[in-house]
Amino acid sequence: MKQSQARECFAALSQETRLSIVRLLVKAGEAGVAAGAIADDVEASPSNVSFHLKELERAGLVTQRREARSIIYAADFSGLQSLIEFLMKDCCGGRSEICAPILAAAACKPASKRSRAHA
């Protein structure tokens, strides 16, 4: 990923409504969420959500597909991967004992912030 593209991704994520949308879609996974349902969830007008979704798509963070009358949006996990990769690339001059725990902490946790799993 080039720096200019990473910048666009961060810009996309720097806006309240858009960040809420991405978080919603990250939770939703591959199933995705229809545009209207997204607007309900983040409590914004349809036109406003449409504007932000286009922005997120341009940044490569979400994908869209039509399903009957609805348009379903889903997080683009490969885009997220590239972004994190870009941010941490060459970190610490390659001393992985510093950055390894950072990524370990980010590992997929099922709806609980604590490390003590209670599922």
Added chain:
Amino acid sequence: MKQSQARECFAALSQETRLSIVRLLVKAGEAGVAAGAIADDVEASPSNVSFHLKELERAGLVTQRREARSIIYAADFSGLQSLIEFLMKDCCGGRSEICAPILAAAACKPASKRSRAHA
């Protein structure tokens, strides 16, 4: 990390000069870089870099310490950790087979984009 704070982080990273600074400091690791040297590296005026460093500090992405006449800035790796954690939290409804490879790909690679290590 709260959403508002994550938003500030992304906003901080969404600006060309600031993103260059963070990448520089991520590479530099704990040793850090003096403000003046940062300005040279990213090719911006001292006052402009100072403005951006303050912004990055406010977001919790860099730390500063004084060393003689210079002020040394370093990446705040715990801040970066929290940010990635926030972005990927509860992802895919807990189906780690989807998000695990994302984080694996982001693992610390010593200055080479390819997986074939040649150090």
Added chain:
DNA sequence: TTCTCATTTCAATAGTACTAGAATTATAGG
């Protein structure tokens, strides 16, 4: 103390992004 270097603060300007509402396009059903 006085001088010098490194960095920050300040004030003004210019550029960019966000929001809301009305009109438009696209799909499904009667």
Added chain:
DNA sequence: CCTATAATTCTAGTACTATTGAAATGAGAA
């Protein structure tokens, strides 16, 4: 074909953010 629904596009107004250069601050050296 005509109506209803889902979503997007367009336009205009408002607010925020970045940049620049000059002046001020703070730390060390003579």
